[in-house]
Amino acid sequence: MSDASINTQTQGGEAGFRDYFALLKPRVMSLVVFTAMVGLLAAPGGIHPFIAFCAVLFIAVGGGASGALNMWWDADIDQVMKRTTSRPIPSGKVTGGEALAIGLTLSVFACVMLWLATNAVAGALLAFTIFFYAVVYTMWLKRWTPQNIVIGGASGAFPPMIGWAAVTGGVSVESVLMFMLIFMWTPPHFWALALFMNSDYEKAGVPMLTVTHGRRVTRNHILVYTILLAPIAIGAGFTEIGGPIYLSVAVVLNVLFLLGAFKIWRRNEGQAQVDKYRLEKSFFGLSLMYLFLHFGAILAEAALKPYGLGGW
Template structure:
């Protein structure tokens, strides 16, 4: 009689596991913001060049994700949010993740340079290095400011997209960088407030672990207050306009209200409703960034018709 267990291979990697190594949800944000960076630039880009730029930026983002999963496999294994990832679950071997990450890094940087320009390729190479080495290997495990400084890694894609189109860096691309950079801390700290035990168990010095939730709540409010003028101020750059200004004012009013509510709450209130406010603010923060960049995209799309821009 055939043993049916002989056909079960729970630890064998499938195609989906290798896709998961590339962090597709993070990649979607990278692709979208890089796409906006290309289209918002004041020059026309050949569709083939733009498509190649997006493809290789996406590969670079995926490479960063694979390298991060290789390095963080030990802490991913003890966090509920990450323990089912391909490497800690045993479906993908660490060496495979490392090899894939390095290979994709090389392909992405070289091909982006050949397809577009060396500035864009250099920025992509620095982004991969910053995320994989500076953030993952150093900052994440050594300082509660990990997500503040490390947020730069996620802020580079629109700047790279702008460089793909123009071959340069400008005030507009610096604004898009600053928007993501300032958004990252309150976004992640809202998550950390209801995921504190995960970071504590993994030994990651997230602000909630090192300074407590009360201090983290104050930081969420302070960084949101710093974010608001940056976000609204972008309306008065070359990629802004009335559509962006209206969107930014509306979204920042809601986000600031959420940060204020988080700051006013104590742990008794939060535990009583299972961190409902914190979870709501975290979810809204995702829409917040996509809608800001959507407004930039709308300004760029309507500008030829005399509608977008000032």
């Protein structure tokens, strides 16, 4: 045998560290880190800064693990859709088996470590979140119903609740409201994107609302969910996590969001095509700011509380 027999082609098992890291969906992880951190800092009671850091880290690792499990299960449709062909498994850098092993190992690791660092409730909530995203959303709902992102959005809504539980050891009205805020925000956010993105979900056999029920129905859904979202977002302002800053931010943002949803609902496809979905794109941009500023305001209230300024 000589050195000439060495296969120089990219194979599974010879992926770089970045390829394995990409399995954890780092961009999704950033939202998980931010909202979990806000939940943790807004919670009443104290937690040691190092334990807080560890808790957010383990929540992020748990979120990443569910991303790896999602990539393992969805490798077949990721290969079909342009947006996802460069992911580690369809591009041939990482094998499906490796993604599954990494996903399962990190899931167990993150839940046990969060439990040891904080408490059993936080560990159990993280385990449920991973189960919900990997099994309920990815394996069950995603290819079955156009309401997939509505129910699946719950998995993205759990992180602030886990952060809150890491400090308090329980669930409360405030943490449920933070959950509901992300849960109700997810549908208008994703459906606005679906309206202007030329996605190939149809080719992949994923029933997105724009494909199964048409764009008119999607516009109706965006308005309905935005109307349902407003009282939750503003209502949170009257609880322990709220305060004058949060309430002002929430009122302004919800008026803007409702106006945007109303404009999207009022117009038809022809009008949208004329201006190349300008309104839908600006609504999507606003939705990103909407979530960031709501949680930023909760964070501001929590940060100002020690100085007697935040909260009611």
